[in-house]
Structure formats: structure tokens, C-alpha cells
Amino acid sequence: MKQKQNKKAFSELIEKNQAIIHKITMIYANGRVDREDLFQEICLQLWLSYPNFREEAKFSTWMYRVALNTAISNIRKSKNSFSFKPLRETDRIPDNSNNEKENVQLLYRAISKLNRIDKAIILLWLEEKNYEEIAVIMGTSKTNVSVKLVRIKRKLEELVSNTVKQES
Amino acid sequence: MSDNDKNLKDMWNKAGNFMGTPDYGSETIERFISKRSNSTAQYVKKMMFIDIAVKSLVVVVLAIDIFLYFKTMNVLAVCIMAIILLVSLIFFQFKMLNQFSQIADYAQTPKEKLASMLTYLRSRFFTTLLAISSTYIFIFLSGMLLYFYATYGQVRPLDGQDIIVFSIFIIFGIVFNFIVNQKQVAYQIKHIEACLSDLNDNTLPLVLSNIETQRKQDRINKVLVLLVLVFGFVLLLVVFKNIGFLVR
Numbered sequence: 001m002k003q004k005q006n007k008k009a010f011s012e013l014i015e016k017n018q019a020i021i022h023k024i025t026m027i028y029a030n031g032r033v034d035r036e037d038l039f040q041e042i043c044l045q046l047w048l049s050y051p052n053f054r055e056e057a058k059f060s061t062w063m064y065r066v067a068l069n070t071a072i073s074n075i076r077k078s079k080n081s082f083s084f085k086p087l088r089e090t091d092r093i094p095d096n097s098n099n100e101k102e103n104v105q106l107l108y109r110a111i112s113k114l115n116r117i118d119k120a121i122i123l124l125w126l127e128e129k130n131y132e133e134i135a136v137i138m139g140t141s142k143t144n145v146s147v148k149l150v151r152i153k154r155k156l157e158e159l160v161s162n163t164v165k166q167e168s
Numbered sequence: 169m170s171d172n173d174k175n176l177k178d179m180w181n182k183a184g185n186f187m188g189t190p191d192y193g194s195e196t197i198e199r200f201i202s203k204r205s206n207s208t209a210q211y212v213k214k215m216m217f218i219d220i221a222v223k224s225l226v227v228v229v230l231a232i233d234i235f236l237y238f239k240t241m242n243v244l245a246v247c248i249m250a251i252i253l254l255v256s257l258i259f260f261q262f263k264m265l266n267q268f269s270q271i272a273d274y275a276q277t278p279k280e281k282l283a284s285m286l287t288y289l290r291s292r293f294f295t296t297l298l299a300i301s302s303t304y305i306f307i308f309l310s311g312m313l314l315y316f317y318a319t320y321g322q323v324r325p326l327d328g329q330d331i332i333v334f335s336i337f338i339i340f341g342i343v344f345n346f347i348v349n350q351k352q353v354a355y356q357i358k359h360i361e362a363c364l365s366d367l368n369d370n371t372l373p374l375v376l377s378n379i380e381t382q383r384k385q386d387r388i389n390k391v392l393v394l395l396v397l398v399f400g401f402v403l404l405l406v407v408f409k410n411i412g413f414l415v416r
Contacts (some may be wrong), residue, residue, distance in 0.1 A: 011197040018197075022189040039192075040200040045274045046203035069274045069281050073207060075359045107179045117366040120278065124178040139277025140369045148368060157172050166411060 003126045008153045010050060014043055020060065021067055023127070027111045027119050038074055064127075065137050073159040110156050113160075119154045125149055198282045201412055208356045209272035209285070212293075215349065216265045219300045223258050226303065229310040236317045243313065243323055254306055255394050257299050260389070264296050279367060282376045286360045289353055291382035297349050300391045304341045305400035308334075312407060323407055331405070338404070342397075 014021075021042050025035040049066050053059070106130045111119055117138075124134045131149075192200075204210070230247045237243040273282045316323050326334070364372040 007198055007201060008194065011194040011201065014197045015194040018192055026189070035189075035204075041205060041359045042206050043197055043200040044203060045207070048205070049312055054282050065277060066274045070207070072278055072282070072363055073209070073285075073359075074185065075208070075356065076236060093233070104182055105237060107176070115366045116363055117278070126177055129178070136365075139279030139342065140367060144367075144369050153173065153176070156176060 010047060014046065016058065017063060020127075021065055024071050026108060027123060028074065028116070030112075038071060039075060040069045041140070042070045043142045061133065061137055063127075064124065068123075068137070072120065074097050078145065107156075114152065114155070118148065121145060121148055122152050124158065125153075207333075208353065209268075211352065213265065213272060215267060215300065216261060216268065216296065219303055220258055220261050220265065222303055222307070223254050223261070226310050227254050227258075229314060230254070230306075233310055233313040233317070233341045237313065237323070240323065242406060246309070246406050247313070250306055250309055250400070250403055253399060256307060257302065257393070257396060260393075261299055263294070264292065264299075267292070268296075278363075278367065279371060282360050282364050282367075283371055283378075286357065286364065286375055287379050287382055289357050289360070290379045292389075293353060295386055295389045295393055296345055298390065298397065301342045301346045302393065302397045302400060304345060305397065305404060308338055309400070309404050309407060312404075334404075338401075350400055352394065 012029045021039055024042065029035040029038045039088070046063065046066050049062075053062050096139045111122060114122065120138060121134060124137060131145045134145045134149075140147070198230060230251050234244060234247045234251075237247070271281075271288050278286070313323065361372065364375060391403065
């Protein structure tokens with residue numbers, strides 16, 4: 001009975017914070033089926049790790065940590081025939097494009113080209129986490145985060161800068 | 169913050185409006201958390217747990233064999249020795265399962281989790297696999313005794329050809345079991361190594377040196393489990409030939 005109540009309370013908590021998980025599944029999985037599978041796996045790992053959650057850490061920090069751990073470790077073969085088109089080096093949004101949806105998709109495609117660790121770091125940075133928070137979540141040093149972020153951002157900017165300039 | 173940084177973040181913040189992600193209700197999430205995990209960590213844990221359950225079942229069957237062959241001294245001794253070996257292996261595997269459960273905890277930082285997982289898979293997992301593969305011998309031993317009792321009412325001595333055929337079956341079973349499980353984690357090991365190397369934090373060389381230390385520490389366990397495997401074979405041969413270093 002108590003377990004059932006806990007599950008319900010936990011599910012409501014996840015429901016409120018599901019945007020975090022969705023963003024992670026968007027960059028770590030291709031296609032609807034894989035994203036749904038990863039979403040379920042993250043929810044399950046969050047539930048299994050919940051007894052170890054210590055109140056001294058922020059809930060969102062803990063949630064990012066478990067969710068990213070799950071996404072990084074998840075190496076099953078894709079079940080989808082449909083996926084984001086892989087990004088080629090020559091891909092650029094046309095100069096006259098004004099389509100925000102296309103720009104966002106391009107950003108996701110650019111991120112999907114990064115390795116799993118870089119994806120996690122850029123995602124945390126885009127989610128407004130500061131260097132120290134990113135270092136705590138990833139378990140690495142602040143210096144390493146800043147060095148890596150410079151490189152990752154440069155890579156991303158190369159791919160999306162034309163579109164962003166047009167928007168602004 | 170540079171203009172480019174701001175632009176990237178603006179694009180990211182707009183993402184939620186365009187990507188069409190489903191909005192799951194709490195009841196759906198409750199259903200998700202009631203499902204079974206399909207992670208590699210869960211696969212390894214399940215494999216260890218099932219093996220402990222099978223070993224426990226074999227202990228029960230061996231206890232039945234003791235009851236059935238109560239008057240046959242050498243079979244009795246074989247069964248008792250097999251039970252002692254199995255119980256030791258069960259304890260050993262419980263210890264391994266507990267260790268692995270801590271390693272598989274997703275609440276650690278990605279760096280800690282990747283490092284501890286790689287250390288376990290590259291140092292202790294070999295011994296775990298050996299212990300798991302050894303179950304095959306004991307299943308054969310206990311089942312054979314049960315079969316002999318049901319069919320002949322006693323242990324039937326087997327000729328050389330029978331022994332060769334049975335031995336090939338057993339060795340094939342052990343090797344097959346071992347290779348399948350090892351292949352399953354080999355890809356995972358490669359993936360973890362790549363992730364640790366991408367972290368650019370000098371973690372991989374440190375983990376590799378730690379693995380070497382752990383491997384050295386685990387050498388005794390490996391030898392002990394190998395001895396159990398060999399001893400299990402000897403017990404099986406005793407039953408096969410119905411001979412004994414022990415007096416009937």
C-alpha cells in the first residue's frame with residue numbers, strides 16, 4: 001500500500017519535470033519508438049535510484065545525473081527505420097530560411113553528431129547550468145568542463161551560426 | 169555571454185514548442201516504472217540472480233539425491249562435496265551481486281559510474297562468468313543421479329564412449345555459456361572505454377591502472393573458482409565410472 005502511494009507521488013513528481021527527460025531523449029535517441037523506450041528506461045532508473053536520493057542535492061541535479069547516466073549507458077540498436085537525417089559537414093540552412101522549426105531541428109541534428117559525453121555537457125549548459133553544476137553532475141573538474149565547452153560550442157556554432165544570424 | 173551563446177540558448181529554448189514530444193500523465197509514468205529494465209547492468213544482475221537461483225535449486229536436488237542414495241557411500245560423499253562447493257559458490261556470487269548492485273547505481277556521477285562499471289567488467293566479471301558457467305556441471309551431476317535412480321535404481325557405470333560423449337556435452341555447455349555472456353558485455357566495455365576517453369579527464373589511464381590492481385587481487389578468486397570447476401568434473405567422473413577414491 002505504502003509502495004503504491006510512493007509510486008504515485010513519484011510519478012507526479014516526474015510528470016512535473018518530464019521536460020528534462022524529453023530533452024535528453026531527443027538528443028540521445030532517434031525516432032519515436034527509441035525515444036519512448038529511453039524515456040521509460042530513464043523513468044525506471046529514476047524510480048530505482050530514488051531511495052538513494054539525498055535531500056541535500058537539488059532534485060533537478062539528481063534527476064539530470066540519473067537520466068544522463070541512463071542515456072550514456074544505453075547502447076541498444078535502434079528499433080527505428082526513421083531517424084533524424086545524419087548531418088553532413090556541408091549542411092547549412094539556406095540563407096533565406098526563416099523557419100524556426102527547421103532551425104531547431106538543425107540544432108538537434110548538430111548535437112546528435114557529438115559524442116555521448118559532449119552531448120551531456122552541452123545539454124546541461126543549454127539548460128542554464130553553470131560550470132560548477134555541470135562539473136558536479138558529470139563528476140569532472142570545472143576546468144575540464146570549461147575547456148570542453150569551448151570546443152563543443154565552436155563545433156555547434158559552425159553548424160548553426162548562419163541560421164541564428166538570420167533570426168536575430 | 170557572447171551573442172553566439174545567446175543565440176544557441178534561444179534556439180534551445182524554442183525547441184520545446186517544435187519537437188512535438190508527448191505529455192505523459194502520472195498514470196502512464198506509473199506504468200513505465202512498473203516495467204522491467206533492459207539496461208546492460210540489469211542484464212548482468214539478472215544473469216547473476218538467475219544463476220544463484222539455479223544453484224540453490226541444484227542444492228535441493230542434491231539433497232534429494234542424498235536421501236535416495238543414502239546407503240551408497242561414494243555417491244553420498246560426492247553429493248555432500250558438491251553441496252559444499254555449491255554453497256561456497258552461492259555465497260561468493262551473493263558477494264559479487266552486492267558489489268555489482270552498488271556499481272550499477274545510476275545515482276553516481278557519469279564519471280564514477282563509467283569508471284566503476286569498467287573496472288568491474290574488466291577485472292571481476294571473468295571470475296563471475298566462471299562461477300556461473302560451473303553451474304552446468306552441477307546441474308548435470310544432480311540430474312544424472314536422479315535419472316539413474318529413476319531408471320536403474322542405482323548408479324550405472326558408464327563405458328569410455330559414454331564418458332567422452334557426456335564430457336563433450338558438458339565442456340561445450342560451459343564454453344558456450346561463457347562465450348555468449350562474455351560477448352554480450354564486450355561491446356559494453358568498448359562503449360564505456362570510448363565514453364571515458366571522451367571525458368578527457370585522464371580518467372581512463374587511472375581506471376586501467378586500477379583494473380590491473382583489481383585483477384591481481386582477484387587472482388586467488390579465479391584460481392579457487394577454477395579449482396571448483398576441476399573438482400566438479402572429478403565428482404562427475406566418480407559418478408560416471410561408479411568408482412571411488414572413497415570406499416563404497
